[in-house]
Amino acid sequence: MKNRISYGLGIYTVLFFIYIFTPLILIFIFAFNRGEGYVFPLQGFTWRWFIEFFRDSLARESIGNSIIIAVSSATISTILASLLTIGLIKGKFRRPHLYITFLMLPVLMPSLTIGIAALVFFRTINFPLGIPIVIIAHVSISMSYVFLIMMSRIEGFSLSLQEAAIDLGASWSSSIKDIVFPSLMPAIVAGWLFAFMVSWNEFIVTYFLIGNNSTLPIYIFSQLRFGISPKVNVISVLVALFTFAVILILVSAGKLNRRISPV
Amino acid sequence: MGNIVEVINVSKNYGDIKAVENISFNVKEGEFYSLLGPSGCGKTTILRILGGFIEQDSGKVIIDGKDMKGISPNRRNTSMVFQDLALFPHMNVRENIIYGLRKRKTRPAAIDKKFKRIVDTLGLSGFGKRPVSALSGGQRQRVALARSLIIEPEILLLDEPLASLDKKLRIAMQDELKKIQRKIGTTFLYVTHDQGEALTMSDTIAVMNEGKIIQTGSPDYIYDYPDNIFTADFIGAGNFIPLSSVNNNGQFLSIRAEKGGEFRSASRIPHSKSLSVPVFFIRPEKIKIGSNNPENSNIFTGTVIASVFEGPDIRFEVDSLELGILRIEIKNDGTPPGINKSGKITFYWSYKDGMVLFR
Amino acid sequence: MSTILKKNRNLAFPGLLWFLVFFLLPLSVILIYSITERSLISGEPVKFTMANFVQVFQKRHYLIILLRSLRISFFTTVISITFSYPVAYFLAKNTRHDRILIVMLMIPFWINYLIRIFAWKLILSDNGILNQVLMGLHLIDEPLRIMYTQTSVLLGLVYTYTPMMVLPLYASLSRIDDSLIEASLDLGASRFRAFFDITFRLSLTGIFAGTLLVFIPALGSFAIPAILGGTDSVLIGNMIENQFNIVGNWNAGSAFTLSLAALAIILVLSYSRIFGLESIYRNRGI
Ligand SMILES: Nc1ncnc2c1ncn2[C@@H]1O[C@H](COP(=O)(O)OP(=O)(O)O)[C@@H](O)[C@H]1O
Ligand SMILES: [Mg+2]
Numbered sequence: 001m002k003n004r005i006s007y008g009l010g011i012y013t014v015l016f017f018i019y020i021f022t023p024l025i026l027i028f029i030f031a032f033n034r035g036e037g038y039v040f041p042l043q044g045f046t047w048r049w050f051i052e053f054f055r056d057s058l059a060r061e062s063i064g065n066s067i068i069i070a071v072s073s074a075t076i077s078t079i080l081a082s083l084l085t086i087g088l089i090k091g092k093f094r095r096p097h098l099y100i101t102f103l104m105l106p107v108l109m110p111s112l113t114i115g116i117a118a119l120v121f122f123r124t125i126n127f128p129l130g131i132p133i134v135i136i137a138h139v140s141i142s143m144s145y146v147f148l149i150m151m152s153r154i155e156g157f158s159l160s161l162q163e164a165a166i167d168l169g170a171s172w173s174s175s176i177k178d179i180v181f182p183s184l185m186p187a188i189v190a191g192w193l194f195a196f197m198v199s200w201n202e203f204i205v206t207y208f209l210i211g212n213n214s215t216l217p218i219y220i221f222s223q224l225r226f227g228i229s230p231k232v233n234v235i236s237v238l239v240a241l242f243t244f245a246v247i248l249i250l251v252s253a254g255k256l257n258r259r260i261s262p263v
Numbered sequence: 264m265g266n267i268v269e270v271i272n273v274s275k276n277y278g279d280i281k282a283v284e285n286i287s288f289n290v291k292e293g294e295f296y297s298l299l300g301p302s303g304c305g306k307t308t309i310l311r312i313l314g315g316f317i318e319q320d321s322g323k324v325i326i327d328g329k330d331m332k333g334i335s336p337n338r339r340n341t342s343m344v345f346q347d348l349a350l351f352p353h354m355n356v357r358e359n360i361i362y363g364l365r366k367r368k369t370r371p372a373a374i375d376k377k378f379k380r381i382v383d384t385l386g387l388s389g390f391g392k393r394p395v396s397a398l399s400g401g402q403r404q405r406v407a408l409a410r411s412l413i414i415e416p417e418i419l420l421l422d423e424p425l426a427s428l429d430k431k432l433r434i435a436m437q438d439e440l441k442k443i444q445r446k447i448g449t450t451f452l453y454v455t456h457d458q459g460e461a462l463t464m465s466d467t468i469a470v471m472n473e474g475k476i477i478q479t480g481s482p483d484y485i486y487d488y489p490d491n492i493f494t495a496d497f498i499g500a501g502n503f504i505p506l507s508s509v510n511n512n513g514q515f516l517s518i519r520a521e522k523g524g525e526f527r528s529a530s531r532i533p534h535s536k537s538l539s540v541p542v543f544f545i546r547p548e549k550i551k552i553g554s555n556n557p558e559n560s561n562i563f564t565g566t567v568i569a570s571v572f573e574g575p576d577i578r579f580e581v582d583s584l585e586l587g588i589l590r591i592e593i594k595n596d597g598t599p600p601g602i603n604k605s606g607k608i609t610f611y612w613s614y615k616d617g618m619v620l621f622r
Numbered sequence: 623m624s625t626i627l628k629k630n631r632n633l634a635f636p637g638l639l640w641f642l643v644f645f646l647l648p649l650s651v652i653l654i655y656s657i658t659e660r661s662l663i664s665g666e667p668v669k670f671t672m673a674n675f676v677q678v679f680q681k682r683h684y685l686i687i688l689l690r691s692l693r694i695s696f697f698t699t700v701i702s703i704t705f706s707y708p709v710a711y712f713l714a715k716n717t718r719h720d721r722i723l724i725v726m727l728m729i730p731f732w733i734n735y736l737i738r739i740f741a742w743k744l745i746l747s748d749n750g751i752l753n754q755v756l757m758g759l760h761l762i763d764e765p766l767r768i769m770y771t772q773t774s775v776l777l778g779l780v781y782t783y784t785p786m787m788v789l790p791l792y793a794s795l796s797r798i799d800d801s802l803i804e805a806s807l808d809l810g811a812s813r814f815r816a817f818f819d820i821t822f823r824l825s826l827t828g829i830f831a832g833t834l835l836v837f838i839p840a841l842g843s844f845a846i847p848a849i850l851g852g853t854d855s856v857l858i859g860n861m862i863e864n865q866f867n868i869v870g871n872w873n874a875g876s877a878f879t880l881s882l883a884a885l886a887i888i889l890v891l892s893y894s895r896i897f898g899l900e901s902i903y904r905n906r907g908i
Binding site for chain 1: 749866
């Protein structure tokens with residue numbers, strides 16, 4: 001009985017993964033298909049879309065902007081959130097739960113509202129739209145998520161570790177550098193990946209705040225209006241290859257045995 | 264040998280809780296000094312004051328002749344072994360042990376030499392590359408000790424370091440800790456709620472209760488001559504016979520139990536607070552079974568209501584009409600004690616054993 | 623008190639300051655817009671009004687969009703719980719390859735969701751792959767009309783956010799001690815009862831955390847209805863975008879935005895009364 005259930009669950013899980021991956025596979029196929037449209041039967045292999053993609057300066061610029069925004073917002077957000085978590089949970093605060101509740105607000109509302117608030121705020125103080133504002137807004141969105149990820153792990157961090165370091169001769173700042181941060185590294189990595197992912201996928205807030213620039217989602221969205229050229233699919237292939245490479249490196253380094261699932 | 268630690272009238276409150284109340288004590292250089300008391304009596308608080316993690320509200324802490332006021336833990340010549348050991352989880356054994364030396368900017372050659380010496384002393388050779396998560400409880404204990412000892416502190420502060428070990432390992436580690444302390448000669452200030460631990464390892468014990476030190480002395484002195492009920496009760500086992508009167512007739516105390524039994528004691532009456540109730544205290548192993556009537560002893564009879572075989576010892580619970588219920592402990596030397604079928608026994612103790620205390 | 627704790631506390635201030643300046647302050651600015659008439663920058667005297675909020679709930683058109691958004695995000699959440707529960711259960715209890723499968727599940731997130739949504743457009747459109755296959759097999763004669771309906775929007779939302787539900791569910795399920803279930807089976811509970819009394823109840827925190835990650839983004843979605851939806855599937859997100867980019871009425875737009883935020887917070891908080899807000903961060907899933 002039990003075996004039959006887990007067999008059934010296994011089959012269901014395989015179907016679920018097929019469901020998740022089918023759209024991606026379609027995209028891959030059409031990145032190499034000679035025809036302009038998206039119809040079967042396929043019309044033979046081509047590198048044409050790759051060449052067209054690399055010739056498209058707007059596409060290259062959009063990817064570059066997306067990477068800049070995602071890396072900077074994830075980094076700022078992770079630094080702020082991990083300091084915030086250490087300070088709130090391992091520091092002397094009278095009512096930490098009050099702060100925690102407030103810090104959860106961004107998680108409880110759609111990111112669209114944060115984008116609108118940022119748009120109105122920066123326009124009101126006459127600050128020009130553009131990449132810096134997008135980074136700021138992305139940090140405001142992801143910081144609370146990273147904070148939550150850190151919170152769920154910092155409870156396992158005992159203050160006596162930090163005390164032991166200071167007792168053995170470390171200054172307070174090197175106790176943070178040598179002991180606190182490295183002990184929280186898995187959560188920091190998970191938080192950074194999550195923040196990167198939020199920013200990488202974020203469309204609506206960026207759309208409001210980016211001004212005359214473009215990011216990958218903005219570029220794709222603008223292409224979607226006229227029927228999308230298969231060269232856009234090339235982006236997915238490249239991103240997927242990159243992700244696979246990172247996963248392979250992690251697996252071969254044995255890092256995936258630890259709990260660092262990105263969320 | 265001078266005093267390496269002087270604690271003078273130290274108090275510490277947490278809100279309304281008096282965690283430590285006007286405590287004073289001295290620790291001599293090279294001594295194994297234990298603070299013994301029940302959970303919540305303020306032991307950790309004192310230790311953390313000495314280590315510099317918290318500051319006392321009033322009073323003075325002097326270490327090696329210097330007032331420690333305002334001196335942070337990393338500038339004190341003390342080192343703490345934490346109750347949870349606080350081994351750095353992301354470092355291997357060697358990295359853990361040499362952390363303090365690295366912070367002191369010790370040269371690599373000296374680090375290697377000291378590391379080798381300490382792991383040899385503590386039986387940790389060959390473990391250097393292991394992650395600390397791959398160690399047994401006893402090994403983790405030794406790594407924590409090595410990590411503190413390698414920086415050659417004048418005083419090692421230990422906060423119930425054996426509490427998390429199972430009983431067998433705990434007893435083995437007690438012996439080992441004592442040996443290590445003898446070998447390296449560092450002053451140990453040891454905190455525990457386990458009287459057995461304190462008795463076996465310490466040179467001096469300070470018994471604590473409710474934020475105060477109530478008696479100080481060597482383990483055998485404290486065991487044999489507790490000067491208050493708390494100490495008598497907390498350390499070892501004891502019989503406490505409520506008394507109705509105590510008279511000093513010059514040579515002996517003539518004592519009358521509440522249940523009517525009359526007997527003598529060669530002890531002195533300690534001073535008492537007025538309104539306090541006298542109690543006669545005697546250890547179970549000081550009471551003998553038999554009717555051979557030795558000189559200068561008190562003889563009574565009673566009925567055995569329970570007996571427990573404990574290997575080397577046999578423990579009886581005896582109901583005596585004139586004294587109440589008593590615990591008696593005798594050595595198991597193979598010859599059965601004289602107990603007849605009805606369970607009636609005669610027992611006695613010497614005038615010089617036991618003492619009057621006040622409740 | 624310990625100086626270590628005091629020094630640690632200071633680490634919180636940069637983050638708190640950021641939160642104050644770049645989250646609470648902008649939010650207060652749109653609060654001001656939402657209760658005034660005309661732009662603050664225009665220099666004209668400020669007049670307070672509740673009209674911006676009143677119209678959200680009075681104009682039939684807006685109310686329909688509001689209710690539609692609630693309905694679609696509710697169904698998105700329910701469907702994603704149903705879809706992902708067996709998967710999360712399998713990952714947590716029936717396989718040793720759970721870590722690598724979780725990482726695989728994350729791969730789509732690295733490929734922009736707009737591209738994935740575009741792929742759904744290819745699948746669902748009138749001459750799309752689904753219809754090509756179905757007509758090729760002669761199961762249907764006329765192409766199915768799925769694109770540009772509420773169904774296609776729902777499909778897109780479910781597809782995009784379901785993996786977000788799997789993760790916290792998996793985390794909460796894998797923390798359940800199997801011996802608890804065995805104990806209750808020993809005590810004579812049926813497998814079905816044991817599942818509901820123990821497994822399901824203990825996974826409620828995971829469902830809650832997952833709901834936050836699915837319901838809220840779905841409620842505020844803009845791009846998915848814009849790409850897959852038609853005129854009958856405009857959601858609040860699209861309406862707000864319209865207020866700012868087409869109509870240009872910041873006061874009404876701010877009122878809409880705040881109503882959306884308040885709605886989300888009220889719904890989640892009342893939902894969280896069942897579980898306690900701490901379950902969000904107690905749950906390793908997020
Ligand atoms: N940080 C603190 N805040 C409030 N009360 C404390 C704190 N630390 C200790 N206490 C209280 O002080 C008393 C002594 O604690 P402690 O020194 O830890 O005792 P012990 O180590 O002997 O068990 C206890 O009543 C404890 O509850
Ligand atoms: Mg303690």
